[in-house]
Amino acid sequence: VHRDLPLFLSLMNDQHRSLTRSLISHSVSVSEILAVRELDVDGGTKDDGRWQKMPQKLTEAYPYAFTVSYVERARQHRWQCSDVTFHCSEGALRQQWIQTIREQLTALSMADRPKHLLVYINPHGGKQQGECIYEQKVAPLFACASISTDVIVTEHANHARDHLKTEAELKKYDGVVCVGGDGMFSEIVHGLVSRTQRENGVDQNSPEEKLVPCSLRIGIIPAGSTDCICYATVGINDPVTSALHVIVGDSQPMDVCSVHHNNTFLRYSSSLLGYGFYGDVLADSERKRWMGPARYNFSGFKTFLTHHHYEGAVSFLPATDILGTPRDKTRCRAGCFICQHDGPNLCFCSIPEYEMGWGVVRGKFLAINAASMSCACPRSPKGLSPAAHLADGTTDLILVRKCSRFNFLRHLLRHTSKDDQFDMTFVEVHRVRRFRFTPRHWQNDSELDLRENGKQLFSQICRDHPACSCSPAYSSWNCDGEILPHAAIEVGVHCQLIKLFTRGIEEQPLFEDLANPPCAL
Numbered sequence: 140v141h142r143d144l145p146l147f148l149s150l151m152n153d154q155h156r157s158l159t160r161s162l163i164s165h166s167v168s169v170s171e172i173l174a175v176r177e178l179d180v181d182g183g184t185k186d187d188g189r190w191q192k193m194p195q196k197l198t199e200a201y202p203y204a205f206t207v208s209y210v211e212r213a214r215q216h217r218w219q220c221s222d223v224t225f226h227c228s229e230g231a232l233r234q235q236w237i238q239t240i241r242e243q244l245t246a247l248s249m250a251d252r253p254k255h256l257l258v259y260i261n262p263h264g265g266k267q268q269g270e271c272i273y274e275q276k277v278a279p280l281f282a283c284a285s286i287s288t289d290v291i292v293t294e295h296a297n298h299a300r301d302h303l304k305t306e307a308e309l310k311k312y313d314g315v316v317c318v319g320g321d322g323m324f325s326e327i328v329h330g331l332v333s334r335t336q337r338e339n340g341v342d343q344n345s346p347e348e349k350l351v352p353c354s355l356r357i358g359i360i361p362a363g364s365t366d367c368i369c370y371a372t373v374g375i376n377d378p379v380t381s382a383l384h385v386i387v388g389d390s391q392p393m394d395v396c397s398v399h400h401n402n403t404f405l406r407y408s409s410s411l412l413g414y415g416f417y418g419d420v421l422a423d424s425e426r427k428r429w430m431g432p433a434r435y436n437f438s439g440f441k442t443f444l445t446h447h448h449y450e451g452a453v454s455f456l457p458a459t460d461i462l463g464t465p466r467d468k469t470r471c472r473a474g475c476f477i478c479q480h481d482g483p484n485l486c487f488c489s490i491p492e493y494e495m496g497w498g499v500v501r502g503k504f505l506a507i508n509a510a511s512m513s514c515a516c517p518r519s520p521k522g523l524s525p526a527a528h529l530a531d532g533t534t535d536l537i538l539v540r541k542c543s544r545f546n547f548l549r550h551l552l553r554h555t556s557k558d559d560q561f562d563m564t565f566v567e568v569h570r571v572r573r574f575r576f577t578p579r580h581w582q583n584d585s586e587l588d589l590r591e592n593g594k595q596l597f598s599q600i601c602r603d604h605p606a607c608s609c610s611p612a613y614s615s616w617n618c619d620g621e622i623l624p625h626a627a628i629e630v631g632v633h634c635q636l637i638k639l640f641t642r643g644i645e646e647q648p649l650f651e652d653l654a655n656p657p658c659a660l
């Protein structure tokens with residue numbers, strides 16, 4: 140029995156045509172088998188409905204059965220758990236099959252399948268279904284695959300982050316799973332990365348410091364309102380699909396950006412950093428939480444109408460020694476060649492700054508965005524930067540200069556069409572390793588504090604009135620959905636700092652129907 144051999148096909152063809160289901164031209168790699176278990180035919184324990192359709196004569200001739208649970212691919216990157224039951228005439232033969240498959244699965248467990256997981260559930264994420272999703276859809280799969288879990292239902296925001304940072308006995312686990320949305324994922328990243336740095340004596344406050352990669356993988360069971368990270372790394376936000384990726388022990392490295400202000404660590408970002416338009420949308424929507432999810436559309440429309448621009452200088456370190464560019468037509472997919480080639484070549488801080496060719500762009504910007512992944516989501520299937528890579532050690536810096544409302548609308552609409560959103564005179568995009576933003580008229584923090592109170596009132600009035608032509612001096616940074624308190628920031632990409640229990644988005648077979656042929660009897 141070989142790992143990738145069409146194991147059951149040969150069993151069926153050679154000896155046991157009494158299968159409940161024909162698998163003509165269908166093979167399952169052992170790496171996608173979840174579990175194998177005996178079926179007690181005599182006692183009538185039939186957890187497979189198809190078993191009952193077996194003619195009596197056949198069950199008598201082949202009374203020994205076993206069931207194999209495996210991953211079956213459905214449409215649009217969805218995975219589901221399927222069972223197939225095999226029948227033998229001899230008990231010894233059945234035992235041989237079960238033992239052989241179990242040996243294969245044990246070998247996989249030794250290599251990369253998790254055996255013990257720490258699970259955090261946010262009961263308040265998305266539609267507040269986190270606990271129910273875990274109990275009904277995920278826990279039974281983990282149990283079937285003999286994965287043991289310690290489950291913590293969070294009691295407040297940052298519970299998971301703080302527990303991971305200090306208390307959690309991480310040595311006991313093979314991975315950390317969060318049940319929630321992007322905010323919950325961000326908590327796990329902050330907890331794990333901070334803990335890893337502390338244990339390795341790395342000072343997070345130094346922007347120049349090379350961070351130590353986390354050894355534990357992170358699984359995301361989507362139960363939030365947007366689930367962008369899940370969508371961009373799996374291709375779908377489906378709890379069962381994500382649980383199956385955890386069980387088979389997938390591993391996808393991912394870059395993480397560190398954000399600093401004045402040599403002080405602010406936050407980590409793994410998807411989008413946005414100043415101007417996306418910062419203003421988030422800041423406005425936070426003030427309108429009472430509106431529920433409708434606030435995003437409302438704030439988006441309002442921010443579009445206000446059309447504020449912000450002056451400043453963006454300096455950046457272009458990633459020059461790489462194969463990919465932000466204008467590529469190819470996409471980051473499972474087994475991505477660019478991530479494997481460019482990622483390991485990029486070492487944070489490996490080149491002294493004076494030898495590097497930093498570029499500077501000054502001007503008035505409607506938006507400054509840094510996309511560390513495509514940021515694709517159901518609303519924008521190609522995302523902010525469709526060719527961005529998960530693990531190449533770079534972020535795509537998108538600068539949208541001041542332009543007319545009409546042109547900005549054209550740019551925004553292109554995110555939802557096939558047209559290139561970067562092919563516009565007022566838009567430029569650079570693939571970078573690091574960047575800084577300094578707003579014009581930037582004052583240090585103490586000066587800002589003095590002026591803050593007086594200005595606040597007027598900037599609030601301006602923000603709330605789309606017709607006001609007076610642009611406030613500063614926007615806010617939207618850091619993966621959280622507002623940052625400072626406009627002047629310094630960002631560095633840390634190549635492959637974390638690993639997820641995914642494999643990246645799999646290429647869709649050209650003809651989906653042929654990939655999963657209907658079962659013939």
Ligand SMILES: Nc1ncnc2c1ncn2[C@@H]1O[C@H](COP(=O)(O)OP(=O)(O)OP(=O)(O)O)[C@@H](O)[C@H]1O
Pocket residue numbers: 260261262263264265266292293294295296297298318319320321322323324326362363364365366367620
């Ligand atoms: N028990 C809790 N009570 C209140 N807030 C919590 C709790 N546990 C976690 N949180 C916070 O809730 C915030 C939102 O959670 P989460 O990301 O799971 O859902 P969401 O915001 O609906 O989804 P998305 O981030 O995908 O839009 C997170 O920032 C997290 O810090």
